[in-house]
Amino acid sequence: LAKTTQPISMDSYEGQEVNITCSHNNIATNDYITWYQQFPSQGPRFIIQGYKTKVTNEVASLFIPADRKSSTLSLPRVSLSDTAVYYCLVGAYDYKLSFGAGTTVTVRA
Amino acid sequence: DTGVSQDPRHKITKRGQNVTFRCDPISEHNRLYWYRQTLGQGPEFLTYFQNEAQLEKSRLLSDRFSAERPKGSFSTLEIQRTEQGDSAMYLCASSPGGTGGYEQYFGPGTRLTVT
Numbered sequence: 001l002a003k004t005t006q007p008i009s010m011d012s013y014e015g016q017e018v019n020i021t022c023s024h025n026n027i028a029t030n031d032y033i034t035w036y037q038q039f040p041s042q043g044p045r046f047i048i049q050g051y052k053t054k055v056t057n058e059v060a061s062l063f064i065p066a067d068r069k070s071s072t073l074s075l076p077r078v079s080l081s082d083t084a085v086y087y088c089l090v091g092a093y094d095y096k097l098s099f100g101a102g103t104t105v106t107v108r109a
Numbered sequence: 110d111t112g113v114s115q116d117p118r119h120k121i122t123k124r125g126q127n128v129t130f131r132c133d134p135i136s137e138h139n140r141l142y143w144y145r146q147t148l149g150q151g152p153e154f155l156t157y158f159q160n161e162a163q164l165e166k167s168r169l170l171s172d173r174f175s176a177e178r179p180k181g182s183f184s185t186l187e188i189q190r191t192e193q194g195d196s197a198m199y200l201c202a203s204s205p206g207g208t209g210g211y212e213q214y215f216g217p218g219t220r221l222t223v224t
Contacts, residue, residue, distance in 0.1 A: 041220075042215075043113070043200045043202065043216050043217055043218050046213065046214075049211055085151075087151055089211065091211070095142065095157045095164075096154045096157070096165070097142075097152070097154065097211065099151025101149065
């Protein structure tokens with residue numbers, strides 16, 4: 001499994017865009033990039049997954065450059081309820097999700 | 110609510126006691142997973158079922174741990190002779206078969222405290 005590096009924490013304010021960059025220099029050809037969100041006392045929740053370029057859904061956008069050695073999760077116009085831990089996962093289709101420590105995003109009023 | 114459910118949500122036990130947790134996956138999902146999460150860390154994989162077959166166990170799952178999924182429906186995770194180091198959140202997840210193994214649906218977890 002490719003090792004990932006992401007910031008430990010980020011602070012933002014309501015209405016701002018939050019961008020979390022994840023580094024994965026050893027990503028393999030078959031690997032996908034997946035992001036999960038976890039609120040306190042809840043299980044993680046799948047947010048978005050991509051292989052290359054850009055993926056967008058109703059929650060977030062995922063930007064992946066051509067070399068795929070990093071990716072950026074973009075959360076548009078965050079609110080207080082977006083305060084959570086965000087995990088970047090990299091790997092091929094597999095049943096074992098490998099989570100790191102994640103990025104704690106704190107949104108302030 | 111048709112999500113993954115876990116019972117109990119909280120369990121406090123004394124060291125040396127046995128505990129059992131239950132997970133009910135989303136009904137049409139044939140894959141079920143158990144993870145353990147300690148404070149400040151991401152979840153760690155414990156074991157995985159495809160229907161009733163347990164296909165992989167992490168080395169984190171010592172001999173004191175056993176998981177079952179009879180008839181491919183709900184699953185139980187039992188910890189025998191609990192130790193203080195077992196204190197953690199135990200998470201269950203499920204997913205449908207086929208492709209898309211990276212999108213797993215997690216339950217709310219069972220928080221275990223061993224005193």
